[in-house]
Amino acid sequence: MTEIWFIRHGETDWNRQRRLQGWQDIPLNEFGVNQASLLAARMREEARHTPIHAIYSSDLQRAHATAVPVSEQLGLRVRVEPGIRERGFGVLEGLDHDRIDVQAPEAAAAWKSRDPLRPLDGGEALGQFQSRVISTVDDIASRHEGERILMFTHGGVLDIIWRHASGVPLNAPRDAALLNVSINRVGVQGRKWVVLDWGDVGHVTAEVGDDVVP
Numbered sequence: 001m002t003e004i005w006f007i008r009h010g011e012t013d014w015n016r017q018r019r020l021q022g023w024q025d026i027p028l029n030e031f032g033v034n035q036a037s038l039l040a041a042r043m044r045e046e047a048r049h050t051p052i053h054a055i056y057s058s059d060l061q062r063a064h065a066t067a068v069p070v071s072e073q074l075g076l077r078v079r080v081e082p083g084i085r086e087r088g089f090g091v092l093e094g095l096d097h098d099r100i101d102v103q104a105p106e107a108a109a110a111w112k113s114r115d116p117l118r119p120l121d122g123g124e125a126l127g128q129f130q131s132r133v134i135s136t137v138d139d140i141a142s143r144h145e146g147e148r149i150l151m152f153t154h155g156g157v158l159d160i161i162w163r164h165a166s167g168v169p170l171n172a173p174r175d176a177a178l179l180n181v182s183i184n185r186v187g188v189q190g191r192k193w194v195v196l197d198w199g200d201v202g203h204v205t206a207e208v209g210d211d212v213v214p
Contacts, residue, residue, distance in 0.1 A: 001189040002141040003148040003196065005052075006161055009062040010035035011180045018097040021062075021154075022089035022123065028065050035181040035204055040069035042183075042203030043150075047074050053147040056140060058085040058154060066181065067152040078152075083136025086154035087129040090122025114171040126170055133160045141188040158184060165193035 010032030014021050028036065046052070052074055057067040059082045071078045091107045092100055100108040107121045116127030124132075140149070155178040162176045163169070165186050177199045185196040 001146070001187045002144045004137070004141065004186050004188060005148070005150045006158055006184040006186060007039070007066065007150060007152050008155055008158055008178060008180055008182050008184075009058075009060075009066045009152060010039075012062050014094075015180065020089050020092045020095055020097060020100070022086055022093040023060070024093050025061050028062055032062070032180070033065070036066045036069050038203050038205075039066065039181045040073045043070045044073040051148060052076070052150060054079065054144060054149040055152070056081045056084065056149065057152040058082070058157075060085050060154070063152040063154060067150070070150065070152075081136065081140070081151075083132055083139075084151055084153045084157055087126075087156040088120075088123040090120050090124075092120070092123065116170050129156070130160050130164075130170065133157050134164055137161070137188065138191065158182075161186060161193075162195065162198065165195045 010028045012021065012026045012032055013029045014024070014026045016029070043052070055067055055071050055074070055076045056079045057064045059080050063085075064078060064080065067078045089111065091104050092111060095103050104121075107123075110118045110120045114126060116130065117125060119125055137151075140151075158178045159174060161184070162174065166176075168174065179199055179201050181201065181204055183200040184198050185200075187194045187196050
């Protein structure tokens with residue numbers, strides 16, 4: 001079995017402002033940088049007891065900047081993987097979550113529908129996004145059989161991961177938080193995924209944000 005620790009990036013200003021980020025390359029804010037530092041200290045302690053063999057990150061800087069302090073503590077390079085970047089939200093990117101129904105009603109309806117085949121203007125259909133994430137994770141897991149690896153990614157990706165590992169359909173309610181700098185452990189064996197632990201934020205004492213707005 002490959003054990004993957006999926007870690008959501010630290011906080012950005014757009015997280016705090018409830019603006020959809022998608023493929024926009026938004027940096028961590030000061031609070032997010034501090035979260036990444038606390039996470040790195042946690043990973044240093046974890047690695048003393050639990051070997052970690054590789055680090056992967058989305059190519060968006062909010063994820064990569066969260067991974068770098070951990071890589072420095074563990075002495076492992078960050079392998080950049082575009083396949084685990086956030087979903088492309090097209091015309092919704094940059095919009096305030098509370099105003100998208102007014103600013104882009106058709107795209108907002110497509111996003112909220114959770115229909116895997118419904119197009120999203122300028123972005124990825126949900127099913128397309130799901131296929132990208134699952135195929136990427138399966139491919140990486142096959143290269144690290146019997147190992148433990150870290151993947152730094154995004155709230156939307158974590159939603160797909162949790163659903164696939166839990167057998168929950170795309171259009172069903174999600175009973176799991178997707179928190180900034182959370183550690184979410186999943187076991188992958190062949191094509192079978194299983195949630196081992198979810199939503200661990202014991203390394204941060206300050207409030208962490210949920211992914212209402214990815």
